[in-house]
Amino acid sequence: MEWLYVVIGIAVLAVVLVGGGMAGLFRGRQAPPPKAPAAPPRGAGTDVLAPPAEPEVVTPEAPTAAEAPALETPERPASRLVRLRQRLAGSGTLGRGLLGLLSRDRLDEDTWEAIEDLLIGADIGVEPTQQLVEKLRTRMRVEGGDTPDAREVLREELVALVDPGLDRSLHISGTEGVPGVVLVVGVNGTGKTTTVGKLARILVAENRTALLGAADTFRAAATEQLATWGERVGVEVVRGPEGGDPASVAFEAVKQGIDQGVDTVVVDTAGRLQNKQGLMDELGKVKRVIEKQTPVTEVLLVLDATTGQNGLIQAKVFSEVVDVTGIALTKLDGSAKGGIVVAVQRQLGVPVKLVGLGEGPDDLAPFDVGAFVDALLS
Numbered sequence: 001m002e003w004l005y006v007v008i009g010i011a012v013l014a015v016v017l018v019g020g021g022m023a024g025l026f027r028g029r030q031a032p033p034p035k036a037p038a039a040p041p042r043g044a045g046t047d048v049l050a051p052p053a054e055p056e057v058v059t060p061e062a063p064t065a066a067e068a069p070a071l072e073t074p075e076r077p078a079s080r081l082v083r084l085r086q087r088l089a090g091s092g093t094l095g096r097g098l099l100g101l102l103s104r105d106r107l108d109e110d111t112w113e114a115i116e117d118l119l120i121g122a123d124i125g126v127e128p129t130q131q132l133v134e135k136l137r138t139r140m141r142v143e144g145g146d147t148p149d150a151r152e153v154l155r156e157e158l159v160a161l162v163d164p165g166l167d168r169s170l171h172i173s174g175t176e177g178v179p180g181v182v183l184v185v186g187v188n189g190t191g192k193t194t195t196v197g198k199l200a201r202i203l204v205a206e207n208r209t210a211l212l213g214a215a216d217t218f219r220a221a222a223t224e225q226l227a228t229w230g231e232r233v234g235v236e237v238v239r240g241p242e243g244g245d246p247a248s249v250a251f252e253a254v255k256q257g258i259d260q261g262v263d264t265v266v267v268d269t270a271g272r273l274q275n276k277q278g279l280m281d282e283l284g285k286v287k288r289v290i291e292k293q294t295p296v297t298e299v300l301l302v303l304d305a306t307t308g309q310n311g312l313i314q315a316k317v318f319s320e321v322v323d324v325t326g327i328a329l330t331k332l333d334g335s336a337k338g339g340i341v342v343a344v345q346r347q348l349g350v351p352v353k354l355v356g357l358g359e360g361p362d363d364l365a366p367f368d369v370g371a372f373v374d375a376l377l378s
């Protein structure tokens with residue numbers, strides 16, 4: 001019997017040892033136990049079953065007032081010509097010279113000749129000079145012992161010559177809620193882009209909303225220049241690619257102007273076309289595409305006062321290509337040729353509406369005949 005107890009003991013021991021080994025084997029094949037979830041980051045939600053978050057869309061905050069570039073407040077146009085009258089100092093030599101000659105005791109032929117020379121030298125033009133001298137001769141004759149006041153006579157005759165009767169208002173308004181469109185044309189380098197920028201400031205000073213079209217795609221810097229002008233007074237600039245189609249930029253600018261409901265769209269153009277046909281094709285197209293949407297209310301021709309008769313001949317080509325309605329005469333500061341105002345109006349048959357009297361941002365003034373003649377005579 002004893003041997004039976006020994007056999008049973010051995011069998012029980014064998015079962016215990018083999019069972020433990022098998023269990024160890026299965027354990028080795030099982031998936032490793034799941035790791036304990038990582039502790040949530042501090043401050044995060046505790047719902048670890050929540051789906052992963054969508055990528056965050058970061059909307060940049062609008063710049064605060066402190067960060068935004070301060071917009072400039074342009075000078076009201078009414079005060080500009082008075083402020084800038086000293087800039088006509090060069091032209092003042094004309095007024096003062098005439099006054100000195102006319103005030104002589106004896107107005108002999110030599111004196112009248114000197115008066116004529118002075119007027120021609122100031123670019124007034126031959127015909128207007130002869131007309132003015134004729135009138136002055138008649139009025140300065142001593143009648144009944146009264147000596148006419150030379151300054152008064154000269155002022156009246158110069159005002160008449162510059163023609164106060166012309167409509168010098170800028171047509172910057174459209175009809176029925178559609179913007180007015182100002183198309184700015186002229187030979188390159190006359191100050192077109194600068195004038196568009198300065199005009200934007202005049203519009204802002206008059207509490208009008210405006211949009212600029214940089215259709216001078218010929219010169220990349222012109223677009224940049226215009227963008228800077230616009231930024232300073234919060235006026236948007238529509239631009240196209242360098243060398244792109246100016247007409248498409250003009251079209252887009254006017255379209256956006258209509259969509260945004262602005263008061264005025266001002267379109268800058270390039271003036272670098274070598275022949276009249278090319279110029280006619282380009283400007284004609286620009287005007288046509290704008291007018292598919294709304295009429296151009298003002299075609300402003302920019303003319304450099306320092307270029308005299310040559311500039312006038314070039315400007316005439318533009319007036320033959322587009323129907324010019326007004327002239328912006330730039331660089332009248334530093335020019336002793338104020339008489340160009342008379343010549344340009346006579347030869348082109350359109351009034352001077354704006355005068356540029358310096359490189360400062362508000363050195364563009366609405367032209368006023370009385371203030372201009374007073375500046376000449378001061």
Ligand SMILES: Nc1nc2c(ncn2[C@@H]2O[C@H](COP(=O)(O)OP(=O)(O)OP(=O)(O)O)[C@@H](O)[C@H]2O)c(=O)[nH]1
Nearest residue numbers: 188189190191192193194222330331356357358359
């Ligand atoms: N002194 C003076 N300078 C002016 C006046 N108007 C414009 N200018 C200057 O004339 C230069 C030419 O002006 P822009 O506006 O670039 O001329 P632009 O006609 O647009 O020239 P392009 O783009 O090359 O066709 C710039 O240096 C202006 O500052 C003015 O009334 N007086």
